[in-house]
Amino acid sequence: MISVIFDLDGTLVDSEPNYYESGRRTLERHGVPDFTWEQHSRFIGIGTLETLEILKERHGLDAPVEQLLAEQNAAYLELARAHTEAFPEMRTFVELLHARGVPMAVASGSSREAIDAVLAGTGLDALLTTVVSAEEVA
Template sequence: MSISAGASPAPVIFDLDGTLVDSEPNYFEATRSVLARHGVTGFTWEDHTRFIGIGSRETLATLRREHAIDAPLDDLLADKNRAYLERARAHTEVFPEMRKFVELLHAAGHPLAVASGSSRHAIEAVLGGTGLDAQLTVLVSAEEVGQGKPAPDIFLEAARRLDAPPQECVVLEDAPPGAEAAHRAGMRCVAIPYVPETATDPAFGSAGLFFPGGQREFTAEAAYRWLTAAES
């Protein structure tokens, strides 16, 4: 698989949680522990799936309102980040085909970035712990932009830091809000749903490449073939 003569390798922007790594179990446990400290019990995995693809601040703001929690939002966010980082440093699984894809892209000279609703500390902890920090050095967290997904801000900021026109960028996303954000940013999207039930969400309809079966269907070779065919 080669890039045609004269074509510049397309910049590729990765979502982190649920796309590159299976960090959602860690986020679920972190959220559950924070809620429990404030007397909210019974937070289930099904409850958590409502917030996949949405930043931690937006998630906690909603939960704080729904459960009438008195603690300041910033305190809740700090508590959740601490709880998450403890788990993330201990174990975070990289999806094997995603690691292969990152390695393929890096070897071929594609500019790469991570744009995530996680805090910058969380992004750095996960990338460092998994070894992905060797290839993924341009990072944007939701803390650094005005609005989180589905607003396009985070992807537009990643494009700016890559010094790339948005229309030349490709985004990899697992959640409808992220796919919508990519579309609103004017970027092509490779969609790999993390939650099977979201595969029919209209937000995925604009994806240039769609793996409805999620990570069990995604392959680095298929994604790279699509990407390089678009460049030729």
């Protein structure tokens, strides 16, 4: 029997709008009101911590990077639970595999908390119950 392991961000779901919005809100709280999608798009594929370090320096932010990261993560989790869209074709594929009894899992570089929020927010948590995050793998 075959099994399928899915990546999450950019494969099963379109999480990038939530990453942008959570970053935009965080920067706005710290005096950067005009962070655009175009600016955000330059950081796609770069880790959140590294991105925040660059943005802290670029905009002269006083808050420690750890604080910025905690704020952005909290905003992201809120958005992920309410506004994440599963790619329709991938939802259909997962539903088809589930109906046929194919074992499936999600393996992601995101935190377990973020994965759980996204899966719950999209309703895919009922179909994808095996999850491994970057935090769980050396």
